[in-house]
Amino acid sequence: MFTAENVDYMNRIVGNKLKKLRQANDMSQEAAANGLCMSQSAYARIERGESCSWASYINRICEFFQLTPEELVKDEEETITKNNDLIKENEMLSALLNVYREIIMIREGEILVLKAIIEDLKNNRAE
Structure with missing residues (x-):
């Protein structure tokens, strides 16, 4: 209206x-x-x-x-404000993505350790 x-x-x-x-x-x-x-x-x-x-x-x-x-x-000012908000949101999402990547790397390392333990247990049973 x-x-x-x-x-x-x-x-x-x-x-x-x-x-x-x-x-x-x-x-x-x-x-x-x-x-x-x-x-x-x-x-x-x-x-x-x-x-x-x-x-x-x-x-x-x-x-x-x-x-x-x-x-x-x-309205250019409104567009600039929206763009700035999107930039901030993108930065936040990028930081979050980096945290998730770190978590994945840690979990992948834990998986490798657990696989090695499983392999050792299998070898000990076979002896």
Whole structure:
């Protein structure tokens, strides 16, 4: 369900993304606005997260900055947080895997000792 809070959040995500894209392309707000066929003030409001009119321009924006609508609205901070969580989880699982490998090596050593004992017992019986 869309709430005013959700819309504001999305506006900020898109605005921040547009600002980063514009700066990465070494463009002024005026140049970006001209490329998108909108006024500089309208573009500035979108970039500041104060307007949801970006939705009307989504196709132009995506074409102009060469990205997909999904890339435009994706929250990079959330993605970074999820990636960091996955990295931590992966590190924990790697450590756990190393512990299990150590346990297996210990058990394999114990098995070799027990096999030697069994072999000695068989040889002692045969005598």
